[in-house]
Amino acid sequence: MTDPPERTALYRLYDADDVLLYVGISNNPEARWERHKMFRPWWPDVARNRVEWLPSRDAAFAAEEIAIREEAPRFNGAHNYLLAPFDPETWPQLPGRGGRAEKLAELIRLEITSDRWPPGSRIPNCRALGEATGTGKTVATHAIRILRREGRLTFLHGFGLFVTDPENRLRPHGRRNPAT
Template identity: 35%
Template sequence: MSKQTALYRLFDENDRLLYLGIARDPESRWKLHSDRQTWWHLVARKTVEWYADRDAAKAAEKQLTAREMPLFDKANKKAAEAVEYDDSKERARVVAWVLDQVSVSQPNWEIGVGSAARACGTSRTSARHAMYTLTREGGPLRGGTQGRFIVADKTPGRRSAA
């Protein structure tokens, strides 16, 4: 017997449809989106409609995606507006925030991806990508496992070189 499946929509603050998807557990799916989608911080409102089973939800998703054309839905090949979100400004904010944190922290201090994302008003994905750039070529961070980075060095002048 198939389980109920939700069809959910994600909207921005201007009520523009960002994404439409299906899941048996929307809350868990949203957690995955928050970890993986650079546009997640744009989500201001969510709606959920329940269907009797996955097949019914999948059929509705296909029909609605073609009609409503969510902005960030890669599955919607017909959506002329389907785009990749450019998170370069968000990444730059994260880099600046991390460098400020490094300037007042001790070596081996941990900086979490979630903390950086919340502080900078961006997605965890954008924060993670930005923080990884600071691990390269002698940058002030090392690590990056399980969403945690470690302050590697507080060498004077390092900040201006990054």
């Protein structure tokens, strides 16, 4: 017999002006907030919270992802960025030897210069790009290096690869500043 799913809280933290600061999940929100107090520089701004209990951790994780995308809390990073549109089946195969990294870099450049991948958007990872073009992760990694050297792509540790935003609208938490 399997254990029933564990109820999990989806919580929201707000400042005194009712600005949403953070969305998270936990089986024990009070204990989680104690850790926030120790490690989050924004914690002193928290004035109130709202807690919603969901039937399982999976349900809470799914609700958290939606809440972060739709409500844009100020200090969440995960799920809080624009995804570049990507359909691997529409990307051309780049067969043969030699020059494949530059060819893949050119395909990515076209996505950026056409504004299909706008500044600040997160692009697919090297594995996905390599699989889509039949080049593999190593060639895709080289193509990404080329574009990073050109200043077209920016890597944010823990968040992924983003189209460089010359107006610096990309916030440190991996989301676009809605004010711009």
